[in-house]
Amino acid sequence: MPVISVPHAFNEEDLYVDLRQMLGQPLFLKCEGFNFAGSIKLKAATEMVESAERRGTITRDSILVESSSGNLGVALSMIAASKGYRFVCVTDSRCNLATRLMMEALGSKVHVVSEGTADGGLLGARLALVRDMCAADPHCVWLSQYTNADNWKAHYYRTAPAIARGFPHLDVLFIGVGTTGTLMGCARWFRNWHRPVRIVAVDAVGSAVFGDPPGRRMIPGLGMSVRPPLLDEAYVDEAVRVEEADTIRTCRSLAMRGFLFGGSTGTVVSGAKDWLDRHDTRGLTPVAIAPDLGERYLDTIYQSNWVQGLYGEDVLLPEAPTEGDGRAGRAGASKGMAF
Template identity: 35%
Template structure:
């Protein structure tokens, strides 16, 4: 008998209806629980995709050293995928991100290199490319790797279309690498061009883990602005408050960028009627316990 392996359970995550946060609306707000993936986030999908497809092309092989700049979830997912596939994983991330994320990466056997908060993700990305140039490993580069959005085109988008029976009217996703929104938008708009795609970014001055307002020179190469109908700014307070409310009112223990996506979905719901809005819950809240977003006692 052939039994499934852990990678067989990446994807096909639950799509559930919000019951209490959206009671005053004629809309249906659904959230896709990507924290149910094996390594706990939406990034499991592109992590497996990037490694599997690079193997098929002959670009990498088990035993190689892989390098990636990450704000957290991609790093954890790649650390898991590297453990499954037999790679040495070097992850580069800013030192101000939560200790839970660092610990999770190390638990899978990854090597961590920290850059300063001031260097940020831009500095982490530059260092990854510099290390590759020096022959220290191969960069997967989630920011320009088309296998990132392709994973969502082949899985996230079809799952949402299937589970809403084609009734989705709006798709809401936080934007970091933009892989989720690019691939999902492409698939959904092929099914129905009228579906509205909303990208969520932090308001000026907000620091929301996992989503960014990229300087133009660091804008992910996979990003195509034409695939996003609207961008919504969410404040730090809105993202964190909605994250807490998801836990206490819906029983959904999520990360802060997920709170931002749902906050945007709730705002959108005030503008439209009889809509079916789908938002991505991209990870779990246990990665943020040390950040102070949840009550300690």
């Protein structure tokens, strides 16, 4: 049995959900939310902090500072508490309340930006505040998940090899994109594997990751309002984009089967389902990465008033029966997401 003395020493690496029965398509979902930080961001946070410690960038007097929409902030809060560092997270008004409360419970300070800049939106305002803090106090150390190579190296060393061990005949890997740390780490690792793996990036509509104009995005986790500095499109075979309404439908459909996942996971599964519906999946081994679980989204994605106010009542319409299934499926469900 595992016995640990620090919280970041535990992470369940080898748990997958077989979604074939729910989706009508083969898909194995790698669950990354079973650790004390509750998300895949624990890996990047650990790698960035411990690499900075080895370089001497972080000392006992350092104040760790980072911009985060939520999950990385929780992971850094947990690690900072464990190691005795101070941590300040700069987030924005889209950050889930439960996430902010978790960071504060772990002893971190949270600054919430409510107004964006003219050219960079809320992310631009967050980054500007981080720069101001670092300029004002020499003890501040900005880990910079957006530019830090240790972000993608965490997944090169851990996430990709774990998937390869579990699925030696992997054909397609679906990865959600934000900073693109997970995408770049896994894509680089599989580029040199013994068999070709198609890397499909899943992005949110309204994200500028792949050059689209930025638009409204209310669900934190995936997407960015600018092109991520870590992104190298040479490693990406294809990108699919998912409307936030489809993210919500997918999350709620999974929850009706007992699987409560977060918004990032709903986006990835929706995008993967859309891709699989358009391709011949006979003999195909596809895997998707689920970044987090759903408890932090109870007051947003799983709160009907919040959903109706932002996306309208159609998102919550009851589902019509699907062929061969006594369960209900939403009439006209987007991209075949009636389970």
